[in-house]
Amino acid sequence: MRDEAPRAVTAICRALQEQLEHGLLGPGSQLPAERKLSELFSTTRITLREALGQLEAQGLIYREERRGWFVSPPRLAYNPLVRSHFHAMVGEQGRVPATEVLAARLLPASAEICALLELPACSSALQIRRARRIDGRLVLYVEHYLNPQYFPGLLDFDLTLSLTDLYASQYGIRYGRVRFDMLPTALPVEAAAALKVAVGSPALRITRINRDQHGRLIDCDIEYWRHDALRVSVEVPE
Template structure:
């Protein structure tokens, strides 16, 4: 008696997953390598596109491959290690791990703070804040979309500066401001349209959402960052000292 169709499809999904996983782990499909087109893969495994996509989706959820809109599927590069306890910034963190960072400025403007930002920065209603929107790459790959919200009183003339480099360094060099206490909130999420568009992925793609709320050396709330990382690009690791 022939097995039900759904059981056959499940076996095929498992076979595709294991084949691609093995070739990725053994380096036959190296980091950043582009996979063959879905049509070619479905022909290779003698299956339908629907079954193939289920297997690819499972590989994506494990962080082994990723998809870019209109470009196809790629093998995920190694993750960068992110330690919230280390006082650093994106460019320094990535460079120290032997990778190449870059930042693109999407927009920088003064806007009325929305209710969430007012709550985070303890601001009254209808307060203006600087909003800086940026994307960041590692080895040329888009991995992070971030929105920075800053209290203008601490940073006069900030928008006239080059905002493609470290804001941490800019704060220290131009304003004499250094970070004191920093609060991190980390949770998994699905990307909404704006962040997904910036990262060139489908809306609803998996991501890691990190909110960083920062005080200066005098304990004053100065800014907050809303970071949206591709889930396969980052490994959060915290080594708590004795």
């Protein structure tokens, strides 16, 4: 009896993977409701959810709170060595980008942000919180922290646009040296709420610390990507 549940999970995974491989369930399409899938496979909701969870861990399907399960679209190729920005990167791969500003304000910099931007204690930082979509799907929550010394009046601009372009056009600032840190993690509360998924869902956290063309530390980004939305692809030149 103890072997029946694992066998059922394996059978459900294989059946759904076959549907995916043959295109019967296309990218972005919604799976039948859990109740219907339980009836289809003659199993319990607990066993079904274990199977769906395994497929989610593989990046094949994803769940949206209060909406159900969907087939994951192709992952976005992300090359940290290429100087680009979100809208350009997504558009170049034939996808449709969109950005929503969740909040933008001047606030006291946390100890972490002071360390990342090498600010003295009790400093202020500009914080911009944004949610980003690819083909209508929420995939990225990002917090930008800027040294306000270099960006007076920035909050008056349209912050749904590329900050890279805004820096260049309004402040004559271009990115120079960049440092990346990437860490598989679980979504914290604010990121999960922005992406409309459960707290603790798997994610890739990318911290990017940016210097300008003069070597000054100007900003840092803390990004939370849905784990099935991205693949990091790097080609190192000779």
